[in-house]
Each structure stands twice: as C-alpha cells, then as structure tokens.
Amino acid sequence: MNTMKRIIIIAMVALVSGGAMGYGEVYPANNDVRDTESLQRGAQLYFENCVGCHSLEYARYNRVARDLKIPEDLFERYLLDADRPIGDLMTNALSPALGSQFFGTEPPDLTLVARVRGTDWIYTLLTGFYKDDSRPYGVNNALYNNIGMPHAMVNQQGLCAEAPGADGCQEFAFEGSMSPDEFDLAMVDLTNFLDYMGEPIQLERQRIGWFVMAFLSVFLVFAWLLYRELWKDVK
Ligand code: HEC
Structure with missing residues (x-):
C-alpha cells in the first residue's frame, strides 16, 4: 500500500512539474543585472520591438530612466512615444480584447515574467524561433511549441531553418541584419532588462549587500x- 501511494505521488509530481507543460530544454542566459550598459541596450530593444504588444504596466518610465542611468531628456526623445508623460505606467494601446482577436491569445504583460518563468526560460524562448510553414506566422519555437507570438526580431536575427539546439541556430532560411553573436548578445540584454524589470530593487539590494x-x-x-x-x- 505504501509503495503504491509513493508511486502515485511520484507520478503526480512528474506530471505537474514540466512534463505536462510540454516546454523544451532550457539554456542558461548568464545575464548580469549589475551591467548597466546591458540593461540600457535591453531597454532600447524592448521599446523598439516588444512594447507594442507587451505592456510593463506595473512600472513607470521615469523609474526605468533613473535606475538605468538614462538621462530623462534622451529617454523622452528616443524611447518614449511623443504623447506619453515620463511619469506614466508603461501600459500600451493594444487592448486585451483586440490582442486576443489578433493573436488568438492576449500578449501578456511582461513586468513580472522573469519572476514567473525565470531568465533562462526567457532567453531560450527568444533564441528559439524557427521556420515552420504549418504555423499561422510561419514560425514555431523550440522551447514553446506552437507559440501564438510572431518572431518579433526576425529582421535582426533572420530565420532559422530548423529548431535551434544547445549550439544555437545552425542553418538559416534567410539571414538578418545581425550576426549570430550580435543577436545572441541582444537577447541576453533583453533578458537582462526583463530580469531587472521583475525586481527593480535587486540593483539596490546588491549595492546594500x-x-x-x-x-x-x-x-x-x-x-x-x-x-x-x-x-x-x-x-
Ligand atoms: C505582434 C505582437 C508581439 C510582439 C511584437 C512581441 N510579442 Fe511576445 N507574445 C505575443 C503573444 C500573443 C504571446 C502569447 C503567446 C502564447 O502564449 O502562445 C507572447 C508571449 C511572449 C512571452 C511568453 C510569456 C509567457 O509567460 O508565456 C515572452 C517572454 C514574450 N512574448 C517576449 C517578447 C519580447 C521580449 C518581445 C520583443 C522582442 C516580444 N515578445 C514581442 C505577442 C507579441
């Protein structure tokens, strides 16, 4: 009886943790939230490529500007939409209903995604897109099978011909404006920015530590x- 119970418990744990979610293998991001320049590059990538779909609605622009040591006038000129005050929360114009209509699923807010998913998961997701003509956007993802998100950085990365493994993309269907190394660094920076975003206080905590x-x-x-x-x- 005892063994039976044990087997059932082990089976349930295995099912709940990972197996049932169907995510692929995860690779290390090795990002560093103390690297301010990396965070600045990550913020720029985010505001150029992601914020149109994904809000960061639990944080304000000026907090990011201050923490990342980006002067507010530069932030306003290059990263902020002209009509937004810098004290605003980072919401976006895409309403959830419209988002669901476009993508079948609402693009989630990403303020806390690093805390929920972990940085390695995000990095692996961002570097995991590949060509798959059976999908609505012509792309699939090695980590997140049948993801409902288009490859937002396809012009920069190019399009990987097959699901990338531990060594990254081996063959491109077409190339992008960045080299594989540049793209990889960009995704580490982007992951780093989301890591900071999920817990802005960690910058301060490390200094205090x-x-x-x-x-x-x-x-x-x-x-x-x-x-x-x-x-x-x-x-
Ligand atoms: C055209 C809209 C669009 C753009 C642009 C976009 N995404 Fe997404 N993203 C989505 C949608 C829709 C989902 C939900 C996909 C699903 O669950 O199947 C998603 C999901 C995600 C997830 C997974 C969240 C989770 O916890 O499941 C992450 C992380 C993510 N996006 C990051 C990014 C980053 C970083 C960028 C910028 C490089 C970006 N996205 C650009 C639409 C977009």
Whole structure:
C-alpha cells in the first residue's frame, strides 16, 4: 500500500512539474543585472520591438530612466512615444480584447515574467524561433511549441531553418541584419532588462549587500580587538 501511494505521488509530481507543460530544454542566459550598459541596450530593444504588444504596466518610465542611468531628456526623445508623460505606467494601446482577436491569445504583460518563468526560460524562448510553414506566422519555437507570438526580431536575427539546439541556430532560411553573436548578445540584454524589470530593487539590494559585508568585516576586526582587550586580565 505504501509503495503504491509513493508511486502515485511520484507520478503526480512528474506530471505537474514540466512534463505536462510540454516546454523544451532550457539554456542558461548568464545575464548580469549589475551591467548597466546591458540593461540600457535591453531597454532600447524592448521599446523598439516588444512594447507594442507587451505592456510593463506595473512600472513607470521615469523609474526605468533613473535606475538605468538614462538621462530623462534622451529617454523622452528616443524611447518614449511623443504623447506619453515620463511619469506614466508603461501600459500600451493594444487592448486585451483586440490582442486576443489578433493573436488568438492576449500578449501578456511582461513586468513580472522573469519572476514567473525565470531568465533562462526567457532567453531560450527568444533564441528559439524557427521556420515552420504549418504555423499561422510561419514560425514555431523550440522551447514553446506552437507559440501564438510572431518572431518579433526576425529582421535582426533572420530565420532559422530548423529548431535551434544547445549550439544555437545552425542553418538559416534567410539571414538578418545581425550576426549570430550580435543577436545572441541582444537577447541576453533583453533578458537582462526583463530580469531587472521583475525586481527593480535587486540593483539596490546588491549595492546594500556589499556595503553590509564591508561593514561587517571592519566590525569583526574591532570586535576581536575588544574581545582580546577584555579577556586579557581574566586569563
Ligand atoms: C505582434 C505582437 C508581439 C510582439 C511584437 C512581441 N510579442 Fe511576445 N507574445 C505575443 C503573444 C500573443 C504571446 C502569447 C503567446 C502564447 O502564449 O502562445 C507572447 C508571449 C511572449 C512571452 C511568453 C510569456 C509567457 O509567460 O508565456 C515572452 C517572454 C514574450 N512574448 C517576449 C517578447 C519580447 C521580449 C518581445 C520583443 C522582442 C516580444 N515578445 C514581442 C505577442 C507579441
């Protein structure tokens, strides 16, 4: 009886975790949220290629400008639609109903996607598009089979002829404006930006973390000196 129970539990866990979701293999993003230049490039890619469909509605433009050290006037000139105040939440004009009509499924808000899916998942998704004429947009995704999203960066990456594996795309149906290495870096930057987006405070937390470690190390020295001083006469 006990073994039976165990088998049932193991089968249920296996079913719920991964197997049943049908996602492919995930590859490491190796992004670094402390790399401000990478975050800036990622933000630019996001505002140029993704924000039309995916809002970031739990964050404000000026917070991003401040955290990523992008001067507000440059941010307004290059990254912001002319009619949006920089203090706005990053919603977009595509209503959920219209989105569902276009894509069969609503493009989700991506503010928290890195926390839900993880950065490796996002990176693998963004580098996983390939040619598949049986799909409505002519593309499929190695991680997310039958994804309802077009390949937003097809002009930059080109179109991979077959599902890319651990070594990336091996053969292109047609090439894009970026080299494979440039595209790969761009997707790391984009993933990095979404990682920051999901938890803006992590930039600050890491800075504070180092400060606390430094403080504790100095404190330790004094604590030890004090200890020696106090116990000197006792021993
Ligand atoms: C033309 C609209 C469109 C554009 C542009 C677009 N997406 Fe999407 N995206 C979608 C749709 C629709 C889905 C939902 C697909 C599904 O679930 O089948 C999606 C899903 C996703 C998901 C998966 C979310 C999840 O948790 O399931 C991620 C991550 C994502 N998009 C990132 C991006 C990034 C980054 C860009 C910019 C390079 C981008 N998208 C550009 C329409 C778009």
